[in-house]
Amino acid sequence: MTAATAKKPSVLFVCVHNAGRSQMAAAFLTALSQGAVEVRSAGSQPAEKVNPAAVEAMAELGIDMSAEIPKVLTTEAVRESDVVITMGCGDTCPIFPGKRYEDWELEDPAGQGVESVRPIRDDIKTRIEGLIASLGELK
Template identity: 75%
Template sequence: MTRPSVLYVCVHNAGRSQMAAAYTRALSDGAVEVRSAGSAPADSINPAVHAAMLEEGIDLAAERPKLLTTDAVQASDVVITMGCGDACPIFPGKRYEDWQLDDPAGQGVEAVRPIRDEIKGRVTALLASLDVPVREAAR
């Protein structure tokens, strides 16, 4: 059996998609191949997102925003978009979901926490739909 692969896409790949990717890695305990990318990547991870994820025991310090490529979409079973609009290429046979989430750009950690928590819940549901066991804690 092969591992399912998930690609998370948002515009800057500095907040929402990074949080979702980090939760997927942590909660699936490596059972899912994870990618994240942006249609117009930022230079670095949003500092408030980094701080909010540290509160969960997940350090994004080594992560860097990446440019969305056609290859990344083709290599993924599931593509989750988060406000990237028409920038994400569509390929037959892929599962697509669009998660409507507030953008953490320019927000403080207090505003990022509810976004983070919603993403964690959505990732947990996604993993269940992929029949991937979820670890109890992300730490």
């Protein structure tokens, strides 16, 4: 298989509401990987809308999440992903053999202002940079 036909690695971010942490992680991975990674995010109990403080915190770094919508976690999304990163969804995430699973312990930004969301955002960015470096192993 040549580099041009190689399958892109795919990553699924999962949290309870798919409104803050998983949305920020997906947005960072999309932006920082420059399209080299297929990115998904979902929640076990999706909120009605993305956390406005998370949208504002990401906009400060030039990443627009304003059009994102929380999505429900499906078995198919897990099955189709190479890496599944959970953020406090507990046992609601289906497990499939052969997938790489990571659990990132991050504070939940729900109900917090942008000042409290910034450190969470910055932690996620650092983790995404490490994730991108490790995804080379999947190619």
